[in-house]
Amino acid sequence: MGYLRGDKNDDYSDYGLTLETADETSLYTSKALRAERxxxxAFTTREGGYSRTPYDSLNLALHVGDDHAVVIQNREALCVLLGLDASRMTCAEQVHENKVAVVNESIAGSGAVSLGGAVRGADALVTNLEAVPLALFFADCVPVVIVEPRHRIIGMAHAGWRGVHADIVENTINRMVEDRAVEPADMIAFIGPSIGGCCYRVGEDLIKKFAEKFSDKEHRLHGGKLDLPALVYYQLEKAGIERARIFSCEDSCTSCRNELFFSYRGDGGVTGRQAAIAAVLPLKDFDPTSDLR
Ligand SMILES: [Zn+2]
Structure with a gap:
């Protein structure tokens, strides 16, 4: 416990995400969150791994048509790099709905090695278990990670337009509050790489649907484009997480930066998936002097 900052000091101003590269693998991570809490x-990019075109090269998802063995190899290599146990990685089915699953011991490791094993019907996961990495997969949808650092509880959501519209972010926060009696005011949040308002052109019907739900946020809906990360940011704030405690990745529109990120739209549909990964690290193995792991 000696490595953790005292509870009195809740200054998270240096907890922002930076792009780090190790063993040819690039990912965004909060070094201070790891070191101090x-x-x-982590939010991965395409860089790293062994997958071939069109999944080149750090594809971490099993449902996209890539070679199963190579995806498992990619997951294992990433977990070695991050100091995680790949067999405990817990994944959700990701059905573009708004259900949140609490990961307890009985479902830890679900989906680590098989697509069918992922937590059924869930688009968000919450846990306080140590050494159980949560992982969701993305190629344009918005990855959101929520952390309550004092009680060491983590939540992660897959927020595509359906999830944003159906309040997946708020549901995830509520589930953390209900399950563990924690407060949004003590949480911090991270928004990973996703398609930005610059590139996400949608139909008239969808613009109308969002204009109705976010009637006070119309400036984010102009020009036939939807700014999902901005709406997620708004939802996090509305749920009670302070603006100064919400961190996103610089310059990370998946479609604009298609060389660095998988983008469903940018790649014309057939492509790999980057991952959002979060884990409560066991305090007993905690090494504050290490870099990525
Ligand atoms: Zn863009």
């Missing part, structure tokens, strides 16, 4: 948050 023993909690890992």
């Amino acid at each position: 023993g909690i890992l948050v």
Whole structure:
């Protein structure tokens, strides 16, 4: 416990995400969160791994048509790099709905090695278990990680337009509050790489649907484009997380930066998936002097 900052000091101003590269693998991570709280948050990119075109090269998802063995190899290599146990990685089915699953011991490791094993019907996961990495997969949808650093509770959501519209972010926060009696005011949040308002052109019907729900946020809906990360930011704030405690990745529109990120739109549909990974690290193995792991 000696490595953790005292509870009195809740200054998270240096907890922002930076792009780090190790073993040819690039990912965004909060080094201070790991060093000071023993909690890992990472958003991977295409860089790293062994997958071939069109999944080149760090594809971490099993449902996209890539070679199963290579995806498992990619997951294992990433977990070695991050100091995680790949067999405990817990994944959700990701059905573009708004259900949140609490990961307890009985479902830890679900989906680590098989697509069918992922937590059924869930688009968000919450846990306080140590050494159980949560992982969701993305190629344009918005990855959101929420952390309550004092009680070491983590939540992660898959927020595409359906999830944003159906309040997946708020549901995830509520589930953390209900399950563990924690407060949004003590949480911090991370928004990973996703398609930005610059590139996400949608139909008239969808613009109308969002204009109705976010009637006070119309400036984010102009020009036939939807700014999902901005709406997620708004939802996090509305749920009670302070603006100064919400961190996103610089310059990370998946479609604009298609060389660095998988983008469903940018790649014309057939492509790999980057991952959001979060884990409560065991305090007993906690090494504050290490870099990525
Ligand atoms: Zn863009």
